[in-house]
Amino acid sequence: MADGLEQPLADFFRVLSCASRVHILRILLQGESSVGVLAEQLGMTGSSVSHQLQILRTARLVRQRKLGKERRYALASEAVRTMLEAGAQCVGSCTTDRLF
Numbered sequence: 001m002a003d004g005l006e007q008p009l010a011d012f013f014r015v016l017s018c019a020s021r022v023h024i025l026r027i028l029l030q031g032e033s034s035v036g037v038l039a040e041q042l043g044m045t046g047s048s049v050s051h052q053l054q055i056l057r058t059a060r061l062v063r064q065r066k067l068g069k070e071r072r073y074a075l076a077s078e079a080v081r082t083m084l085e086a087g088a089q090c091v092g093s094c095t096t097d098r099l100f
Contacts, residue, residue: 015059016087020044021052025075025084028062032074 016022020042027033027041039049053073056062063076075081 012059015055015061018052018055020048021056022084024049024052024056025061025080028073028075029081029084032072034070034072038073 023042024038027038033041035046035049035053038044038053039046042049053062053064057064060076061080062073064071064073066072
């Protein structure tokens with residue numbers, strides 16, 4: 001039975017389908033960071049990182065706060081951490097034949 005969550009859930013997973021966004025989230029598991037630091041760690045431009053962060057903010061996976069003129073980014077909630085850890089555990093322990 002459909003409960004109307006199919007499309008929002010598909011949209012949510014679409015946000016996670018980009019390796020750069022997942023990499024940003026994994027870096028933020030360690031704590032708050034700025035666009036400049038993220039760009040350096042990812043080997044991306046600040047503009048590209050800002051674009052990916054905006055997508056993650058819209059999906060409510062990250063939050064930002066201003067620290068002087070700088071914006072700092074962090075995971076939006078403990079639920080995001082739990083989801084990333086569960087996903088990593090599944091990828092590490094599941095095989096394709098067990099997924100389907």
